[in-house]
Amino acid sequence: MPVVDVDPDALRGLTGRTDKTDEEFREDLFGLGLEFEGETDDGDLRFEFAPDRLDRLSVEGVARSLRYHYGDDRGVYVPDTNDAEWTIEVDESVPDERPYVTGAVVRGVDLDEAGLESLIQLQEKLHATMGRGRAKGAIGIHDLAMVKGAPLREGAERSITYRGIEPDGETFVPLDSTDELTPAEVLEEHDTGRTYADIVSEYDRYPAIYDELGLFSFPPVINGRRTEVDTESRELLVELTGTDQWTIDKMCTIVCYALSARGATIEEVEIAYADGATHPEEYGSDLVRPNLEIDEKSVTHDRIETLLGVDFEPEEIVDCFERSGLDATYSLGEEVTYDVEIPPYRVDVLHPLDLVDDVGRAHGFDRLEPRYPDAGTVGGRHERTRLEDAVRTSLVGLGFEDLLNFHMTSGEENYDRMRIEPGTGGAAVDGDGGVLGGGDPVEITEPYSEEYTQLRTWALPSLLILLEGNTHNAYPQDVAEIGFVAERDEAENTGVAESRHVAGAVARRDASYEAAKGRLQAVCDDFGADLETPRTDHPTFIDGRTAGVVVDGESVGVIGEVHPEVLVEHDLEVPVAAFEFDLDALR
Amino acid sequence: MRLPERQLAVLEAASATDERTMDEIAAETGLKPETVTGAAFDLRDEGLLTVTETTTEVAELTEEGREYVAEGLPETRLYRAAVDAGAADEAVSMGEVIGRADLAGPEVDIALANLPRKGFGTIDSGELAVDPDADPDADPEAAALETLADGGRVDDASVLDRLASRGLVDLAEHTTRAVMLTDAAVDALMEGVEAAETVGQVTPDLLASGTWADVEFAEYNVEADAPAVEGGRKHVLRRTADRVKDVLVGMGFQEMEGPHADSDFWINDCLFMPQDHPARTHWDRFALDVEPMAEIPEALIDRVETAHRDGWGEDGDGYHSPWSEEFAREVALRGHTTSLSMRYLSGYAGAELEPPQRYFSVEKVYRNDTLDPTHLLEFFQIEGWVMAEDLSVRDLMGTFEEFYRQFGITDIRFKPHYNPYTEPSFELFGDHPETGEEIEIGNSGIFREEVTGPLGVDCDVMAWGLALERLAMLTTGAEDIRDLHGTLADIDFLRNAEVSY
Secondary structure, eight states, rough: OOOOOOOHHHHHHHHHHHHHOOHHHHHHHHHTTEEEEETTTTSOEEOOOOOHHHHHSSSHHHHHHHHHTTTSSSSOOOOOEEEEEEEEEEOOSSOTOOOOOOOEEEEEOOOOOOOOHHHHHHHHHHTTTTTTTTEEEEEEEEGGGGGGOOSSSSSOOOOEEEEEEEEEEEOOTTTTTTOOOHHHHHHSSHHHHHHHHHTTTSSSSSSEEHHHHHEEEEEETTEEEETTOOOTOOOOEEEEEEEEEEHHHHHHHHHHHHHHHHEEEEEEEEEEEEEOOOOGGGGGGSSSSSOOEEEEEEEEEEHHHHHHHOOOOHHHHHHHHHTTTOOOEOOOOSSSSEEEEEEEEOOOOSSSHHHHHHHHHEEEEEOOOOOOOOOOOOOOOOOOHHHHHHHHHHHHHHTOEOOOSSSSEOHHTTTTTTTTTOOOSSTTGTTTTTTTSSSSBBSSSOOSBTBBSESOOOOOHHHHHHTTTTTTSEEEEEEEEEEEEEEETTTTSSSSEEEEEEEEEEEEEEOOHHHHHHHHHHHHHHHHHOOEEOOOOOEEEEEEEEEEEETTTTTEEEEEEEOHHHHTTTTTOSSSEEEEEEEGGGG | OOOHHHHHHHHHEEEEEEESEEEHHHHHHHHOOOHHHHHHHHHHHSSSSSEEEEEEEEEEEOHHHHHHHHHHOHHHHHHHHHHHHTTTTEEEHHHHHHHHHHHOOOOHHHHHHHHHHSSSSEEEEHHHOTTTOGGGOOOOHHHHHHHHHHTTTOOHHHHHHHHHHSSSEEEEEEEEEEEEEEEHHHHHHOOOOOOEEEESSSHHHHHHHHHGGGGGEOOOOTTTTTOOOOOOOOOOHHHHHHHHHHHHTTTTOOOOOSEEEEEEEIIEEEETTHHHHHHHTTTSEEBBSSSOOOOOHHHHHHHHHHHHHHHHSSSOOOSSSSSOOHHHHHHEEEETHHHHHHHHHTTTSOOOSSEEEEEEEEEEEEEOOOOOOTBBBBBEEEEEEEEEETTHHHHHHHHHHHHHHHTTTOOEEEEEOOOOEEEEEEEEEEEEETTTEEEEEEEEEEOHHHHHHTTOOSSSEEEEEHHHHHHHHHHHHSSSSGGGTTTTTHHHHHHSSOOOO
16 A cells, blocks of 8 residues: 655645644544554654555645645645646657656746655655556656757747667766766666666667757656756656556646645646657647646436435535535436536546545545345355365364365475376376376466465375474374365366365374275265275375275275375374375265 | 271271371371372261361561571671671761671661661661660571571461561461361271272173172372373364354355456456556466466456446546456466456356345465465455445445454444445454454455446445454464464464364
8 A cells, every 4th residue: 555754844834734733633634544654764754545546645635635624625626727838749769668758847846855855755656656666657857947948840839859769879867876878778787777677678769858958868767967856946847758648647647736736837838749659549649738637427416325325415415525626516307416527636536436435435434324234135055165064074073183274385295295296197086097186287377485386286295294394293193184176177267177175194103094994984974975995006105005085986086005205205203094085076 | 887998098097096187197008198188088978087177377488588597687787787887885877887787779778677676776867876785696586587497487476477577488378187086986997897899990891790889989080181182173264264154144145156266357357456456466466377268258358348448337437557358368366256256246157146145255365475474375265245226335334243243343443445346445443352452354345336337237236355364363362374274284273272163
């Protein structure tokens, strides 16, 4: 979940509530769903919140939400914008993987250290969330005074260019460096470059932003040092590049709202596409940004009432909308419907349902009285889990300790340590001489740990690992598990044949084939199943003391005394007799 | 008269003229003292013995008491140091004497309190004057300590009480029992008493022959520990799951079932999780190296894709995220059992469902988390949902209050939350039944129309999820989930975990 660090003094300033204590702010914000996590080293208050209201990723956005919460602001607010003086020219060389760009000019900026800090925080948090680690969208903020933009075409305004360049096609001095580096060198030599190298390293051409003096930004990796922003900066150029126009436009909007809350003026930029340059189709040919358009959605009175389970007057609902920073008008008729205006910083409203949630929050979900729904249904267990349970009860009655093991394991545990090999399955189950447990593994594509690389094909290895880990405890240790096993099977829609096996192991000084068979016989008797145990071979067990488990004429498993090599491999100093078979045999 | 062997032995060892203690009789008969006591009380009940009890106080030195036996009482040491400093002639400053007496810490206060009490001297304005005629060697408290240290008895109760109040001795009561033969016993002995035959075990022979009526059964030490018996037990987590299932079935829920390995379509896309959602990166899921899922209803795929790209309904917006059918068909281990809910709600798992319906599952899910005392890569998720016309947030609250009340969790709180698949959404909080600490006990909400719409459901569905292990840790008090679940489990822990029901 995202976190935001809030300077309480800035919050007092931005909300105008200079008398509020930190403690009071914490309580008020809890009501908005921001949970206090602790204080940062700088004395800021750190809050965690769900990743829907990304407009709250900075103190400015948090303050805006609080002003609505306090009733100091109502309805939709959109900052005024001045007409564009600057143009972002999009060249046809722009990398295909990252064709989109947006931006804004911000004037009259007066940021102190804390304000600058907050702006950088907002930028980084937006990168981490909507920007998907800068891959989907990345923000560059520059001191406009250091950008030299000559008109590219006659009659045009001042401009910069977004283009694609050869990895070693140009040099510039990146932030936090004094060296002239090419973009390719930045990816290798610069700390920030190495962090974000994966995003662009496969591109044929690297994204680059030029002004009259040359390259000054290498998005999404790093800005040039020339245009670095500091507390002296009064005018800013905000540019964003990414893989989705909507996403970078929204990120830009949130940044503009934050700077506007600090008293700055937003100025539009034009985005002009050269012939052959990719432009976002749904938005027409040339764009004017930032996009601060208001969105509209409709929701019916009835839907709000049924979903919240509360009767409302229309005025109450309009009030709730306005206290949520929305505007609503409604028409009385057969069905009352609200036309709701949604400000552009709200990235979370995808459906009228989201507006009902806003009404619920503004009304106060804690004011709702719980009631048990009046809908009669008949409950019941699934046949499969009832069978599992019945077999488990039989095993426990025979003295087995019921186990619950992981379904993920490694090839070493599943095959090697049991003296079997993958690809030898087909199992006794098919009666073709296959080895139970020898089915092909379902492997995890990119395993994170050597211990968990595949699903287990049988359950007995889990029982032996458990016995291995319990040699310090008293014997006898009779253990059993009815558990999930899986193997590769192209015939299945999922490519995975899933089944449940019944596995039991008797570990004690006098454990013998007979001890295991007696118990297996008892389980089969419980279910009226006919058991035969014809002699067979299985590498996990001792030759001549191994049998197939044939239930009602079908070969479903194996039983025997575990081979000494397997016992020694598991550090066991007592004999173990064991069986394993398919649960379905007892159906 | 016939008496059990050990009662006879006690009777024969007792005297008609002198009281004999249990210890004496034990020594004479070779029986254990507790056996003698048991037999003596039985004999008293038969009117053959009298039992008298004497209670004496026994004093034992504390560690501090033993220290003073070795070094002398602090007040004595102060007195002697004061005499050396000439305080017998004229008062001297306290600081000087204390230094000379080598008293430290609390000993100083002890010495200053007890010296005047014993009349060794007087303290006035920080100066100490001692009585030259006082004789610390004759101090009864010191003498009593010496006596106790040598294993002797001190009878002066006032001295003992004083020493006890100073924390130098511990006083304890000790009861001695003594027995004497009654007249009836003397008569019986004169007439002759025989030992009854005792047997160790009830045998088939004994029962068949009827001799059981004439024998005495050898007594056992019924308080002694017996050899451990290890019966089999259902796994503690299974028992918790059973309890959950009982509750849900009782509330009218049907159990769901479905594959552990499933396509991302059922696991995530149906849930309106954008394909570039952080939880869908390879870091969080366990993708499997099998072929993509071939069979998924085409019309359903189209509707789900539409919801993702364009939103659902007239005013719906989609995500501005990439969406590919290829990714949707990839197979992975399910990260939640909501995949089952999707299969059931769409009708793919069986019949088309008409409202009202209630469904649940308590099944395993797989998440790539860091293993720690509260997180496992595999755990059980309780998943439940209710489908009905016009469900409201109040119905959701009422249902979950009822569910959690069954586990002793009342006063449940609903914190508005965000999930990509539900709106409104709530995190559920409750108080730990024992510690009272506020804990998160689930996540819930009403499925978005972008979820239900493509599935063909045109009424409301509310759902919630919770890790079973979290509930089990609450009800069993386990502090490390790894003790419970998996091949690292300790068989002793499983055998000894308290049964919950």
